[in-house]
């Protein structure tokens with residue numbers, strides 16, 4: 113039989129890890145609900161939400177985008193207004209680009225995501241970082257923001273809450289007070305928070321709250337949300353001069369198809385699941401204790417308050433130095449055991465998320481680590 117050509121292969125793509133236990137931090141909060149899965153098929157065609165659009169995405173009544181964006185999302189985010197974005201980074205960029213001029217400064221925490229720096233670069237804005245504490249905790253002390261906010265007069269301050277490496281949760285509400293005192297607008301980057309844990313912009317005294325649909329809201333991507341205080345609506349959501357009913361910053365429209373449909377379809381469950389965050393934290397703490405019991409060191413804050421965790425795994429790295437597959441042995445060993453989320457080649461430090469797995473599944477993960485240590489001793 114003729115070999116399938118490379119182009120033909122594109123027509124029958126498959127993913128490697130169907131049915132496996134997933135502990136990959138990027139993926140655990142974006143796994144679709146059943147409702148989203150159905151919406152994905154129903155709204156898979158391009159421009160599928162636009163059947164009844166009169167010119168503005170956020171005014172579409174069927175499907176109920178209007179209710180979602182104008183009522184449900186602001187309420188969920190603790191914001192006065194909300195808008196849809198392509199993801200957390202786009203929310204950060206929209207705000208930066210709206211508030212800052214090239215040459216301005218933005219103050220950020222030392223655990224910021226790379227996309228925050230790239231957004232600043234694209235907007236021509238200079239980044240000033242407030243460093244994290246030293247290893248192993250990498251804590252962000254928000255009191256250290258007061259001086260740069262006073263002295264540098266930044267256009268914006270951004271806090272990563274939590275950061276995507278350690279899952280540290282700095283005192284975001286206190287930074288809200290510091291920012292308000294300094295008169296600096298304050299954005300909370302909740303890519304790993306919104307949709308996982310309860311987080312309200314108002315309680316954090318923030319001007320903006322950014323979330324990621326595909327990271328934490330059980331949605332296909334790219335998709336995201338941005339909440340804001342009323343006074344920023346006319347700044348960030350300003351219309352184009354030439355096209356009065358089109359917003360400038362998003363080039364007139366944002367997510368207009370299957371990603372929005374999944375974001376909306378998952379919303380009822382997402383809104384419910386954040387109420388069970390304390391169970392997630394308990395599960396994460398139980399897991400990290402078990403990992404420490406095996407001799408792996410948890411990095412980041414202790415006690416840990418998020419499902420995203422980073423472990424220093426010296427023993428696993430040492431094994432990689434003497435086995436034939438080098439660093440890849442670990443990925444393979446986990447794949448064989450039906451566990452997905454170890455990055456191929458990585459052993460020295462591992463980032464894991466306990467969000468999607470049950471305790472029973474996590475017991476299997478712990479058993480896998482234990483087995484591997486014994487096998488290679």
Ligand SMILES: *Cc1c(COP(=O)(O)O)cnc(C)c1O
Pocket residue numbers: 198199200201202224225227272273274275276301303304323324325326327335336
């Ligand atoms: C994942 C992540 C992002 C990027 O999210 P997108 O929605 O893919 O743009 C930004 N910031 C933090 C802290 C993240 O963890």
